[in-house]
Amino acid sequence: MENNRQDISIRPESTEAKLIDAGIALFGELGFKATTTRMIADQAGANIGSIAYYFGNKQGLYLAIAETISRCILEKLSFADAPNPKRLNKQEARAELTAILHRMIDVFTKDNEAEKWLMLILREQVSPGAAFDTLYDNAFSKVQSHLSQLVARVCGTKPSSHQVIVQTHMLAGQVAFLLVGRTPLLRRLAKRESQLDAATIAIAKNTIALNINALDA
Incomplete structure (x- = not known):
């Protein structure tokens, strides 16, 4: 069927x-x-x-899961409604980049469904297989490409430059590690709950904004 x-x-x-x-x-x-x-x-x-x-079979289910996660990533980040980076000026691109990364923080810290994806995605990062190819082709590369175009608009460089690609990777990586490294962060903050609170999330968002502002400093 x-x-x-x-x-x-x-x-x-x-x-x-x-x-x-x-x-x-x-x-x-x-x-x-x-x-x-x-x-x-x-x-x-x-x-x-x-x-x-x-x-x-089990492999077919695993690949279907990768397809589902890929689709949901783009849906939750509202990429279908995102403006074309080529039509944005520098300040508009900066604002859009900040908005997307802030939305990523909200998704990965507040969305229970997204949190369930995390370990599977991490496993595929460490030992990539066919499912990683699906995740990369259908979601990761699209997110990276879109963010790279925004970073390039902010910096006045080409989206394909190694500098922009690495800068984009590092910006998005900060968001991912906020959840991956949540346990040591909460312990360092002497918080007993298992979720990041609103104040901590606000600090994280402000840090992302500061890092984006420093792109063309």
């Missing part, structure tokens, strides 16, 4: 969606090899044969 990816967002209670949700949690926690189809089916409350029916 051909899997209709759009149904996953339209029908969150569908078997496909439940299998994807279970796979995201288990693959992220245990890794691809240690996660069995039985584990996924049990967590999803589905028949084990449903994985083969909808996705072909």
